Amino acid sequence: MSETSHRTAPAAAGIPRRSVLTAAAAGGALGGSALLTGCSGAASASPSRAVPTRGPTGRPDRGGTLRIARPPASDAETLDPASALSAYEYLGALYNRLVRIGPDGAVAPDLAESWEPDPTARTWTFRLRRGVTFHDGRAFTSADAAYTLRHILDSTTASPQAPVLAPLVDPGRLRTPDAHTLVVPLKSPHAEFPSLLTHYNCYVVPEGSARSIGRTGIGTGPFRLASFTAAGPGRVTAYPDHWAGRPVLDAIDFFSVADMQARSNALLAGQVDLLSQTNLDFATARVIAASDRATIARAENAQWYVLPMLTTEKPFTDVRVRQAMKLAYDPAHVLKVALQGAGTPGWDNPVPPNDPHHHAAHPAHDPE
Numbered sequence: 001m002s003e004t005s006h007r008t009a010p011a012a013a014g015i016p017r018r019s020v021l022t023a024a025a026a027g028g029a030l031g032g033s034a035l036l037t038g039c040s041g042a043a044s045a046s047p048s049r050a051v052p053t054r055g056p057t058g059r060p061d062r063g064g065t066l067r068i069a070r071p072p073a074s075d076a077e078t079l080d081p082a083s084a085l086s087a088y089e090y091l092g093a094l095y096n097r098l099v100r101i102g103p104d105g106a107v108a109p110d111l112a113e114s115w116e117p118d119p120t121a122r123t124w125t126f127r128l129r130r131g132v133t134f135h136d137g138r139a140f141t142s143a144d145a146a147y148t149l150r151h152i153l154d155s156t157t158a159s160p161q162a163p164v165l166a167p168l169v170d171p172g173r174l175r176t177p178d179a180h181t182l183v184v185p186l187k188s189p190h191a192e193f194p195s196l197l198t199h200y201n202c203y204v205v206p207e208g209s210a211r212s213i214g215r216t217g218i219g220t221g222p223f224r225l226a227s228f229t230a231a232g233p234g235r236v237t238a239y240p241d242h243w244a245g246r247p248v249l250d251a252i253d254f255f256s257v258a259d260m261q262a263r264s265n266a267l268l269a270g271q272v273d274l275l276s277q278t279n280l281d282f283a284t285a286r287v288i289a290a291s292d293r294a295t296i297a298r299a300e301n302a303q304w305y306v307l308p309m310l311t312t313e314k315p316f317t318d319v320r321v322r323q324a325m326k327l328a329y330d331p332a333h334v335l336k337v338a339l340q341g342a343g344t345p346g347w348d349n350p351v352p353p354n355d356p357h358h359h360a361a362h363p364a365h366d367p368e
Contacts, residue, residue, distance in 0.1 A: 060248050062248055063248075063249070063250050064249060064250060065249065065250055065251040065252065065253055066249050066251075066252045066253070066273050066274060067252075067253045067255065067271070067272040067273045067274070068089060068252060068253065068254050068255065068272065068273070068274045068275075068276050069255050069256075069257045069263045069266055069267070069272040069274070069275050069276065069278075070089055070254060070255070070256060070257070070275075070276040070277055071256070071257070071258065071260075071263075071276075071277055071278070072231045072232075072256040072257075072258050073085075073087065073230065073231045073256070074230070074231060075230050075231050076230065077230035077231050078214035078215075078230070079094065079213060079214050079215065079216070079217040079225070079228060080157075080205070080210075080213045080214040081095055081200065081201055081202070081203035081205065081213075082148075082151055082152045082157050082159040082161070082201050082202075082205075083157065083158070083159065083201075083214070084158060084159065084160050086200070086201070087228070087230075087234075088200070088276075088277070089254060089276050089277075090217065090225075090228070090234065090236065090254070091200055091203055092200075092221065093221055093222065093223040093236045093252060094135075094203075094217045094218075094219040094221040094223060094224065094225060094236065095203030095204060095205070095219035095220065095221045096110045096111045096132075096203065096204060096219065096220045096221055097110045097111065097197060097198060097202050097203050097204060098110060098111050098112040098115075098126055098128075098145060098182075098194075098197050098202070098204065099112055099115070099194050099195075099197050099198055100198055101198050104354075104356075105352070105354045105355045105356055106356055107194045107195050107198060109129075111128060111129050111132060111140065111145070111204055111220065112126040112127065112128055112129065112145075112182075112194075113127050113128065113129050114126075114127045115127065115194055117191070117193070120189055121186075121189040121190060121191045121193070122185065122186050122188070122189050122190075123183060123184070123185045123186065124183070124184045124186070124193050124194065125181065125182070125183050125184075126145070126181070126182040126183075126184070126194075127180065127181060128140070128141070128142055128145060128179075128180045128181065128182060129180075129243060130180055131243060132220050132243045133220070133241060133243075134206050134218050134219065134220055135217075135218045135219060135220075135221075135224040135225070135239060136206075136218050138206060139179075140204070140220050141176075141179040141180070141207075142176035142177075142178065142179055142180060142181055142182045143176055143179075143207045144204055144205070144206055144207045145176075145182045145204060146174045146175075146176050146182055146207075147205070147206075147207040147208065147209075148202070148203075148204045148205055149165070149169060149171060149174060149184070150171040150174065151205065151210050152165060152201060152202065153165060153166055153169060153171045154171075154210070157210070159201050160201055161196075161199050161201035161202060164196055164199070165196060167187065167188075168186045168187055168188065168190055168193065168196075169184060169186065169187070170185070170187060173185045192357075203219065203221075204219065204220065205218075205219065206218055206219075215228070217236075220242075220243070221239065221242070222238065222239055222242045222244065222246075222247040223236035223237060223238060223239055223247060223249075223251075223252060224236060224237060224239045226251070231256060232256055233253070233254060233255055233256065234253075234254040235251060235252070235253050235254065236251065236252050237250065237251045238250050238251065255272065257272075260278055260279070260280070261284075263275045263278055264278070264280065264284055264287075264288065267288065267293070267294065268287075268288065268291050268293055268294070270293060282339075282340045282342075300344075300352075300354065301344075301352035301353060301354055304346055304350055304352070305339075305346075306346075307325075307329065307334075309321075309322055309325060326348055326363065327363060327364075327365065327366040327367070328366075328367045330365050330367075331345035331346070331347065331365070332345060332365070345362075347362030347363070348362070349362070
């Protein structure tokens with residue numbers, strides 16, 4: 001089971017839309033993910049019971065600092081969202097994308113208020129939000145949006161999203177007819193092109209910032225950078241002039257803690273409020289649920305797991321072997337044993353059930 005852990009419910013409830021973990025919106029269909037939310041004095045869950053499915057709810061108290069413990073990252077970690085080494089937890093706090101994934105799984109407005117294709121779906125026009133400023137006071141314009149796409153596509157950036165966008169987008173053909181309009185001509189029709197811009201590598205950065213953005217973290221997000229150390233501690237503080245309003249929290253502190261058990265113990269001791277990128281085993285999740293500091297709420301389809309086959313080595317070079325493997329193993333059994341039932345079978349389909357484009361058909365288990 002994959003879990004992200006909270007201790008302080010009021011703070012956590014205050015940032016669902018502009019969360020530091022906005023980048024985790026992409027979900028999956030096989031593994032269930034649980035959100036551990038703590039509240040002092042909350043009723044304890046019995047260790048003999050299954051992990052709860054829902055946590056406490058309520059209106060958030062304004063102010064305060066959210067303390068996040070995360071695994072140590074590379075010393076080459078950067079605040080450049082386009083990079084393969086981006087500081088994942090900081091991105092949703094510091095930046096916005098043109099579009100994002102909404103609660104219903106559909107593409108929703110962010111820095112772009114609306115978008116529409118031409119009749120052939122070869123040219124997409126994005127109408128950008130007005131009155132948005134970067135943390136250094138600069139106004140956000142279409143030039144920044146175009147620059148962000150060019151930065152992602154630049155071979156020197158080596159962005160993981162470049163291979164996705166490069167077959168469709170020619171950076172030299174991007175157009176900015178005015179300060180609040182971005183026109184993206186595509187090399188071929190693509191009816192779902194905006195969905196490709198919801199990836200966490202697609203957070204918008206200021207024009208001309210490629211050499212500095214990895215250190216400055218200047219974006220349009222609800223928090224601005226106070227300090228950052230690659231693979232180490234850091235802090236962001238509320239940006240009062242954010243276009244969507246001041247965030248509920250005053251600040252977020254980040255700490256690097258290598259051991260998963262040490263992170264869990266810090267949560268139980270009240271030293272931190274949230275564990276990021278921490279895959280808790282089922283037994284540890286039950287211990288945390290049984291404490292008087294934490295309850296657990298599951299976030300469905302927040303992560304997916306695969307059983308990979310190395311297709312360059314025999315016998316998996318034979319497509320018939322790969323097809324046979326898919327029919328031979330029992331996803332329901334794997335789900336029960338490995339995830340204690342906390343998930344749904346993915347059936348070789350990474351599109352989660354809450355996505356509008358989920359395809360529910362699947363082959364029957366057929367070991368013979």
